[in-house]
């Protein structure tokens with residue numbers, strides 16, 4: 001296989017297209033892998049048993065192809081705390097503010113325990129327990145979305161696994177390169193979810209430069225939603241793209257229908273960069289929760305993981321009762337380009353075609 005889309009990342013993974021899907025949905029992951037791309041399944045919100053079952057499910061459907069699992073490894077959270085202990089740490093002022101929002105917008109109580117109660121970002125013990133499954137299963141690629149994976153590199157490499165690190169600053173990339181990380185995802189400000197404040201166009205070439213001569217592939221992330229973005233990422237020196245928002249409204253995606261509609265309707269400036277969801281800066285779609293935390297009377301946002309625990313009832317309640325007016329989800333600035341519910345295979349092939357058109361245009365100019 002050759003051509004402008006064939007990069008060293010394709011060789012490293014044995015894939016056809018240098019397109020990585022980050023997704024929380026197993027069906028999306030399988031569809032992308034079986035269409036010639038690569039997928040990394042976000043499992044930070046699951047128990048170790050659930051993670052093991054998901055890995056088995058994926059393996060049964062991809063016929064020996066590689067795949068990845070993503071967890072979060074934040075070092076700034078307590079070593080070990082129960083949800084009850086964390087809930088008890090939330091100050092009365094913050095509880096009162098949450099109740100005020102709840103009353104003002106008639107936010108329903110969740111029907112089920114919020115997913116966040118098993119999030120690996122709540123304490124270090126949870127994240128380490130999740131990690132053990134990744135080692136037991138010898139997952140081909142482990143990606144760390146938050147926190148440096150340097151401490152686990154030796155063990156992962158001994159088991160034949162690749163370790164990928166997601167960075168938002170060039171200095172984090174340099175540290176991870178020095179530690180021996182196998183692939184670096186340079187994620188810009190445009191991105192969905194936890195992200196730093198450097199734009200994709202600025203961070204990607206800096207990380208590419210830092211990695212020059214190391215043989216470590218660099219993947220661009222943040223706002224990648226079209227073939228033009230893929231072509232631009234390769235032009236910046238990246239070996240591929242890492243995409244999240246792109247798959248949220250896909251046919252296979254398990255995101256609930258009103259939220260898919262909200263994402264399809266959303267424009268770039270409907271996404272907000274704020275720490276009011278998790279205590280870390282994060283890009284999500286705007287909601288009443290964001291507007292209230294941006295108001296003058298809002299208390300100071302709590303440190304991780306307490307803000308996440310505080311916002312979880314609002315988020316879960318909005319999902320359980322399909323309250324589109326309240327819903328919020330991680331979404332990047334490229335959301336403008338997500339305009340319909342397409343099958344994942346078609347999303348992938350549309351991007352590939354558009355990127356190839358760009359290269360053809362340059363070749364024939």
Ligand SMILES: Cc1cc2nc3c(=O)[nH]c(=O)nc-3n(C[C@H](O)[C@H](O)[C@H](O)COP(=O)(O)O)c2cc1C
Nearest residue numbers: 022042145191192193222223224243244245330332
């Ligand atoms: C709904 C959603 C949840 C996310 N959760 C995680 C996560 O748990 N771990 C992680 O490393 N990245 C997470 N991300 C960020 C993605 O890995 C990726 O970096 C980001 O989506 C790239 O920007 P884009 O959405 O503009 O493509 C999430 C993204 C989305 C859309």
